[in-house]
Amino acid sequence: MLWWIVIVGMLCSLPLAYTRHQTETSANQVEFVFDYRDLLDIADVQTNPQNFVNTELKNMKAAGISSMAVYESTLGEFKESRRIEMYNSRDAAMLTQTLGNPSENYTYVLFADNQTQQKLEPLIQKTFGDLQVGVKPWSFKNRNGLIIQMSMDDAAIKAMDPDPITLQMLKDQGFQIVVRLANRRPFHTNEMDILLKQFHSYGVKRIIVDGNEVPGYTEEDTEVNLNKMADLLNKYGIGLAAIELLKEPQKGFSTLAKQTNYNVVRLHSFTEKDGEKLTEPLKKAELADRVQGVSDRLVLAVKDRNIRMVFLNARPVKSLDKGKLVDPLSSYYAALQGKDGAIPRIQDVGFTLGQAEAFEVQTTGWQKIARFFLLLGGLSLIVWMISFFLPELTIVFFVVGLLGLVALHTLSANLYAQGLALAxxxxxxxxxxxxxxxxxxxxxxAKWKSGLAYGLWQLLRTSLISCLGIVYVVALLNHVTYSLVLQQFRGVGMLHLLPIAIVGVYLLFFSENNTYKEKIANIRQLLSSYISVLWIVIAGVGLAAVYYYLSRTGNEGQASSLEKLFRSFLENTLGVRPRTKEFLVAHPIFVLGAYLSVRYRHAVYLLFIGVVGQLSLVDTFAHLHTPLHISLIRIFYGLVLGAIIGLVLIAAWEILARSWKRWVQPQLSK
Structure with a gap:
């Protein structure tokens, strides 16, 4: 009965899995964005900064970088872009050859020309007027300027609206504009309305939050302000970008995402520190390998992690070996459009270049009906597992579990979904x-005539049963927030250990057809056994294996450079990399164990190792930001390659066994 309820629940879950597939394939445009402020930093150390900026903008356009990220402006940025000159009181006195006031420490600004003054002076006046800082006119040698009654270091970092001259220039050159917006200024609805209206006029479709808080996040009236901010974003059709792998979620981001109907795309950031690795003194072959690594990384991000926006950063670096300042821009262009460049490879797998678009969330009327069957089917799968240990209490566990899950759903639908999915x-x-x-x-x-057929059949049968868990996980956690990683599937670490512990306990104490009295006696015997040095060695090896296994698990898992090279080879050869622990270890040993089990009952202990491969199948789909079809291809490759390597192990076993019987045993019997 449990088996049939699980099957019915799985069948009812399939439409929900399909709607997720529709959602994550509804937006296939990928946008490459460069940080314009970083371009100014690199240009600032060049002989002709303006010419350098113009040249590199053309190079970026040719390389496929179609968007520029601009920040809220500062006086420091205006100075870097040669819009103004800026002096403190002492430097201004030296410039004008007058005696300075020793009690004054102001900021003196000169505009580059009258056109720049017309654009920037109202911006500066408003910014410092809002801060209640005095601003008055100033001029020197027919150039107009301002005196700001604030120290230069302090004034240089005050945030104001993005530079309108830069916005217009980038728009005229055909770049899409992405704005990095911070929460450093007081939130006023009318002012934000004017600002977003301005962005809309420049074609801005998406903002990236700059800092740890979204605009509108305040200590008081946070919900009200965030709702107002969301209304303004909806009004002008502007969405958000969610930066992946942040140490902490940006405060208020989830609320804004929800209120904007999840008009959000995932963003992968290639940082300045990443770029510095391309400026180190390297041989041509070494640099080519690193450039290829960058290309592989970007392709993997788009294809395997639902990334739709790639944000590139760079900065100038002093190279003592070359005796000059260097930057990674040329390496970026090679990584994007060179040999095996990222952009052609991304296009080859079905993506196009353009403004990143949010997923169209697909829904189905079957959702409400399916929830009931998901509850019964998921609970049946859990109780089925428990029945291997306490079959007499199956009905009790089912009733208690049903009441518990209903109560949990009433308390928290999110906690219920994650808890049932994990279980x-x-x-x-x-x-x-x-x-x-x-x-x-x-x-x-033992009744099978062919151990080879039994081994392959057992791998297929076992994997299909494991896939029941996949369908339930996908159906229970099919909300778009998981694809965007606004919510995370908690407790996945338990998935890597508990099945091993459960199967281990079953194998040692419950797999034989014993009475409970005999099982308890076996446990007592094990606990009272004398510990030999061999046991200690085996335990040490086991603990080391567990430690290594855990060190390889999750996003923080460690891998050697040789293994990374092997992974890259698999990725580039197959298109989707199967998991190493599946096709190189768990599946082959499982096939060998099943093959030997036809003749040797103790070979069942080799089957135990197969649990690592089976839980890995389910864990592959616990990476909810990975498209379903990628995960399906990954486990398919793992099973096929694992079966092939398993056949190789069987052949090796037969060669060794027959050699032993033919040559070694006769010698030992003499």
């Missing part, structure tokens, strides 16, 4: 491997 993800691979072990213990395996 089914743990249960499915556990049940799958325990059924394989039961097949051996009960003698079913």
């Amino acid at each position: 089914t993800a743990i249960s499915a691979p556990s049940v799958a491997v325990m059924l394989a072990i039961r097949s051996v213990r009960s003698g079913v395996a």
